[in-house]
Amino acid sequence: MTDAVPTSAIPRVPGVETLAPEGERTRPSADASLVFDNVSKRFPDGTVALTNVSFDVRPGEFVTVVGPSGCGKSTLLRIASGLTGASTGSVKVNHDSLGYVFQDPTLLQWRTVRRNVELLAELHGISKVERRKLAQDAIDLVGLTGFEDKYPKQLSGGMRMRASLARSLTLNPNVFLFDEPFGALDEITRERLNDELLALFQSAGFASLFITHSIYEAVFLSTRVIVMSGRPGRIVGDFQVPFGYPRSPDLRFEASFSELTGQVSHALRGAHS
Numbered sequence: 001m002t003d004a005v006p007t008s009a010i011p012r013v014p015g016v017e018t019l020a021p022e023g024e025r026t027r028p029s030a031d032a033s034l035v036f037d038n039v040s041k042r043f044p045d046g047t048v049a050l051t052n053v054s055f056d057v058r059p060g061e062f063v064t065v066v067g068p069s070g071c072g073k074s075t076l077l078r079i080a081s082g083l084t085g086a087s088t089g090s091v092k093v094n095h096d097s098l099g100y101v102f103q104d105p106t107l108l109q110w111r112t113v114r115r116n117v118e119l120l121a122e123l124h125g126i127s128k129v130e131r132r133k134l135a136q137d138a139i140d141l142v143g144l145t146g147f148e149d150k151y152p153k154q155l156s157g158g159m160r161m162r163a164s165l166a167r168s169l170t171l172n173p174n175v176f177l178f179d180e181p182f183g184a185l186d187e188i189t190r191e192r193l194n195d196e197l198l199a200l201f202q203s204a205g206f207a208s209l210f211i212t213h214s215i216y217e218a219v220f221l222s223t224r225v226i227v228m229s230g231r232p233g234r235i236v237g238d239f240q241v242p243f244g245y246p247r248s249p250d251l252r253f254e255a256s257f258s259e260l261t262g263q264v265s266h267a268l269r270g271a272h273s
Helices: 073-081 113-117 119-123 128-141 157-169 187-204 215-221 249-253 255-272
Strands: 034-042 048-057 062-066 088-092 098-101 175-179 207-211 224-228 235-240
Touching (some): 034 073, 048 235, 062 073, 062 215, 073 098, 073 207, 098 157, 113 119, 113 128, 113 157, 119 128, 119 157, 128 157, 157 187, 187 249, 215 249, 215 255, 224 255
Parallel strands (some): 062 207, 062 224, 098 175, 175 207
Antiparallel strands (some): 034 048, 034 088
């Protein structure tokens, strides 16, 4: 089992608050939108994916989880969404106000952008007139105006991901789960979508749980970055991000940004050892 990285061993950056690992922190906040309370996951084949994970995500908080491949990051999202259950512990979330953006856009190839974006509203029984309005508002918000009648095969990778995001926005979720949504995109498109996602986050104020392998993406997007150990995944680092919103793309080149990404990288290297 991977030992936790002692907070005393993580280099400090002036002005940056580094929080203790999960085991040293207080219980989750009662007003949180999403709460993992001592969650563990063992699969039927005996594989233990997660062990004793506790943290919360509050309204208006953008929390990103980074960790080695196979550490249970995506399993956390599947548990939060109700796609699978925790073996022990509990999760608090309102499934009626939950948005989920997968690694793949998961668009239906025979439906246009508009019809794909309408899908969740349609499944929730919202009238045709209302879901058309909700879909158009979401399409406009993610920058796909003019592409409503295109099919997924006619879109770029970034545009397909925008359509996936718009589909979840139609239900105005209070909690958004993101499972490495930009991992397959080129760096320029990824950075552009990071900027656009932050604009949406600021305007909507949802609670966000984001999974990524990119430390730079994690620090740029987040109010808080959680580092997990190798399997079985547990929290070994928890970092508050001090940069305010809106965030300029040039933040990525500032010394304070580099220093904080270095702290997170240090904790992540310890998680691999």
